[in-house]
Amino acid sequence: xxxxxxxxxxxxxxxxxxxxxxxxxxAEMRRLMETDTGYDAxxxxxxxxxxxxxxxxxxxxxxxxxxxxxxxxxxxxxGRALLPGPFFSTVVLAGSVVEAAGNHAHKEKxxxxxxxxxxxxxxxxxxxxxxxxxxxxxLSATNGKVNGEKLFVTDADVADFMVVVARNGVFVVDSKAxxxxxxxxxxMDLTRKLYRVEFNSTPAEEIGDTAELSSAFDIATAALxxxxxxxxxxxxxxxxxxxxxxxxxxKPIGMFQAVQHQCADMYLExxxxxxxxxxxxxxxxxxxxxxxxxxxxxxxxxxxxxxxVGNRGIQIHGGMGFTWENDLHLYYRRAKASETAFGDxxxxxERIARMVIDEGAVSAKHA
Amino acid sequence: MDLxxxxxxxxxxxELRAWLKANVPRxxxxxxxxxxxxxxxxxxxxxxxxxxxxxxxxxxxxxxGGRSASLTQQAIFWEEMARVEAPPMANALGLGxxxxxxxxxxxxxxxxxxxxxxxxxxxxxxxxxxxxxxGSDLASLQTEARLDGRQYVVNGQKVWTSYxxxxxxxxxxxxxxxxxxxxxxxxxxxxxxxxPGVEVRPxxxxxxxxxxxxxxxxxxxxxxxxVLGKVNDGWNVAVSTLMHERGxxxxxxxxxxxxxxxxxxxxxxxxxxxxxxxxxxxLTRQKLAQCYAEIEIMRMNQLRAFSRIxxxxxxxxxxxxxxxxxSELNQRLQQxxxxxxxPYGQLLGGDSxxxxxxxxSYGYLRTRGNTIEAGTSEVQRSIxxxxxxxxxxxx
Numbered sequence: 070x071x072x073x074x075x076x077x078x079x080x081x082x083x084x085x086x087x088x089x090x091x092x093x094x095x096a097e098m099r100r101l102m103e104t105d106t107g108y109d110a111x112x113x114x115x116x117x118x119x120x121x122x123x124x125x126x127x128x129x130x131x132x133x134x135x136x137x138x139x140x141x142x143x144x145x146x147x148g149r150a151l152l153p154g155p156f157f158s159t160v161v162l163a164g165s166v167v168e169a170a171g172n173h174a175h176k177e178k179x180x181x182x183x184x185x186x187x188x189x190x191x192x193x194x195x196x197x198x199x200x201x202x203x204x205x206x207x208l209s210a211t212n213g214k215v216n217g218e219k220l221f222v223t224d225a226d227v228a229d230f231m232v233v234v235a236r237n238g239v240f241v242v243d244s245k246a247x248x249x250x251x252x253x254x255x256x257m258d259l260t261r262k263l264y265r266v267e268f269n270s271t272p273a274e275e276i277g278d279t280a281e282l283s284s285a286f287d288i289a290t291a292a293l294x295x296x297x298x299x300x301x302x303x304x305x306x307x308x309x310x311x312x313x314x315x316x317x318x319x320k321p322i323g324m325f326q327a328v329q330h331q332c333a334d335m336y337l338e339x340x341x342x343x344x345x346x347x348x349x350x351x352x353x354x355x356x357x358x359x360x361x362x363x364x365x366x367x368x369x370x371x372x373x374x375x376x377x378v379g380n381r382g383i384q385i386h387g388g389m390g391f392t393w394e395n396d397l398h399l400y401y402r403r404a405k406a407s408e409t410a411f412g413d414x415x416x417x418x419e420r421i422a423r424m425v426i427d428e429g430a431v432s433a434k435h436a
Numbered sequence: 437m438d439l440x441x442x443x444x445x446x447x448x449x450x451e452l453r454a455w456l457k458a459n460v461p462r463x464x465x466x467x468x469x470x471x472x473x474x475x476x477x478x479x480x481x482x483x484x485x486x487x488x489x490x491x492x493x494x495x496x497x498x499x500x501g502g503r504s505a506s507l508t509q510q511a512i513f514w515e516e517m518a519r520v521e522a523p524p525m526a527n528a529l530g531l532g533x534x535x536x537x538x539x540x541x542x543x544x545x546x547x548x549x550x551x552x553x554x555x556x557x558x559x560x561x562x563x564x565x566x567x568x569x570x571g572s573d574l575a576s577l578q579t580e581a582r583l584d585g586r587q588y589v590v591n592g593q594k595v596w597t598s599y600x601x602x603x604x605x606x607x608x609x610x611x612x613x614x615x616x617x618x619x620x621x622x623x624x625x626x627x628x629x630x631x632p633g634v635e636v637r638p639x640x641x642x643x644x645x646x647x648x649x650x651x652x653x654x655x656x657x658x659x660x661x662x663v664l665g666k667v668n669d670g671w672n673v674a675v676s677t678l679m680h681e682r683g684x685x686x687x688x689x690x691x692x693x694x695x696x697x698x699x700x701x702x703x704x705x706x707x708x709x710x711x712x713x714x715x716x717x718x719l720t721r722q723k724l725a726q727c728y729a730e731i732e733i734m735r736m737n738q739l740r741a742f743s744r745i746x747x748x749x750x751x752x753x754x755x756x757x758x759x760x761x762x763s764e765l766n767q768r769l770q771q772x773x774x775x776x777x778x779p780y781g782q783l784l785g786g787d788s789x790x791x792x793x794x795x796x797s798y799g800y801l802r803t804r805g806n807t808i809e810a811g812t813s814e815v816q817r818s819i820x821x822x823x824x825x826x827x828x829x830x831x
Contacts, residue, residue, distance in 0.1 A: 326817075332827060
């Protein structure tokens with residue numbers, strides 16, 4: 070048994086960190102966040118060249134065929150850089166859903182272009198009831214047409230197609246389709262844009278059954294938790310650096326235990342979230358019987374911890390932490406959006422409770 | 437990253453399982469609730485049996501009676517022991533902390549003198565570290581040892597000594613030079629507890645029992661052959677013992693925590709909370725799920741730490757997050773139990789209405805000690821702040 074990263078996993082993580090530091094440093098991230106969509110065609114091309122757009126998908130569709138642990142590592146580094154734009158929506162979300170729900174022809178048509186970096190995409194799930202559970206979806210398709218409304222759809226404005234979750238199946242809608250109306254929702258997270266999407270007799274192609282969604286959503290949920298871990302690590306790093314250099318009363322503030330112990334807690338929370346996320350990635354890859362619990366544990370813990378780490382980071386920075394110029398609040402905003410996306414800690418605790426209290430404990434794989 | 441057991445690990449587990457199946461005592465439940473003074477010979481006999489199967493100290497090197505087990509194998513060992521509800525071993529400190537320190541720092545003569553009897557539970561060990569005025573600031577301890585010919589003469593007082601009442605030998609940290617900085621004048625002595633001038637008194641703790649003792653040393657004479665490591669290098673010897681305490685210990689606790697949360701989930705179906713069965717009360721469900729999740733994360737943290745230790749060779753300061761994590765989690769677990777049980781939660785063992793014969797009321801009180809013993813949470817956070825994050829020393 071080995072919980073450490075393999076050489077190739079460590080290499081992937083290190084090169085992703087270098088890539089994002091070079092291609093999406095803070096100044097570039099801020100430039101993109103000020104745009105309407107956060108999307109940059111040049112950056113997208115480079116993501117594709119790295120193979121990131123096809124990271125977990127089979128080679129027959131142009132993917133790289135790596136595992137879920139590798140996806141977690143990539144998303145952690147993307148989260149550390151606060152990568153703006155539709156990478157999560159396109160690759161992790163739409164890509165995973167097409168892979169899980171679609172047949173070979175659908176994958177040729179929709180997944181292969183994602184892998185090749187030719188298209189952007191997203192998934193439309195949540196409605197007015199704000200539930201992340203596909204069972205609560207009201208929208209349905211009749212005779213190949215969808216009617217209704219979806220909310221909190223990420224990156225819809227740059228998506229070439231949209232995967233729509235309906236009561237009676239999973240559908241793909243082209244961005245140029247008739248009766249499609251996309252309007253922006255002003256979310257707190259400036260790096261991942263939200264939209265309201267209306268469908269009015271919009272033509273849609275059915276690609277599969279909603280029963281296939283849970284495995285894809287588990288991947289997306291774990292990946293969001295991985296992004297949160299990367300953000301937490303960044304907040305921890307800049308906060309510790311600040312605590313070492315900022316002086317008050319003639320001493321670095323990190324010398325005061327009231328500050329230092331908060332840094333220690335940030336470390337504990339970040340490392341614990343990371344352990345949970347890596348384990349979830351492994352459990353998903355192995356299709357372990359506790360994979361769903363592992364995903365909920367990771368998302369639950371990371372959702373709460375990212376907020377707490379952000380709270381502490383801002384507090385330790387004092388007035389500097391409250392300024393627009395400091396990047397902390399950008400991570401803090403992302404953390405709030407990702408906390409609610411695909412279920413907040415409360416949602417996942419209830420999901421865990423259903424699995425371990427109601428259905429009897431499916432305990433984690435034991436040594 | 438591969439969390440499946442390797443063939444070696446599977447073989448280790450299967451061999452242990454088979455051995456336990458044939459040898460684990462069936463009557464432990466009859467002894468469990470008795471005072472430890474009464475059950476101690478039973479625990480000694482159980483350890484002796486484990487030793488005969490070469491299972492008493494799996495982490496120790498083969499040449500000293502262990503199996504040179506990896507950290508993962510050690511975790512497997514404790515999980516299997518918990519799975520069959522095996523009794524604990526009598527010489528817990530000797531096996532877990534002091535034996536490894538003697539193997540690392542002892543002379544050949546000390547190893548052959550002490551190690552076999554630690555394994556067989558013939559000699560029980562205790563640990564004399566803390567003093568009334570030296571708790572978190574251990575290096576400021578005042579018990580002194582003065583050289584007189586070929587003997588040290590020891591005077592002072594120790595406190596919070598586990599197994600002091602039954603200990604035959606003690607790993608004692610003393611001051612041998614008071615004219616140098618506090619960390620540099622310490623020495624570790626191995627003391628025969630039958631030496632004239634050693635007095636052991638029980639220390640009654642908030643649970644009402646006496647796990648710990650106070651020890652008084654008045655002109656106790658110790659031969660120089662019983663110095664462990666080098667004179668005035670006792671700080672390094674003692675820290676090595678403490679690192680063992682914080683390293684793999686969590687692996688022993690995880691199966692117990694797991695058993696507790698599973699039992700609590702079972703009990704939550706039998707108690708009413710907010711007008712319904714506790715297991716159906718949304719708030720209780722949230723708390724149980726949180727606790728269940730954190731117990732899993734405790735294990736994941738542990739496994740990740742094992743991989744780091746295997747890579748670097750020694751338990752490092754990041755062991756401090758394990759200590760904070762398990763101790764605070766254990767307190768939260770007990771609090772949730774109390775919330776579920778309502779007024780029944782307070783009932784002590786022996787009361788006919790007590791739940792599980794009072795283990796939960798006992799646990800609620802006992803876990804307050806978790807964030808204090810083996811290094812307070814405050815000390816652990818300072819260790820992380822300074823040694824892991826590189827912040828300036830705060831003390």
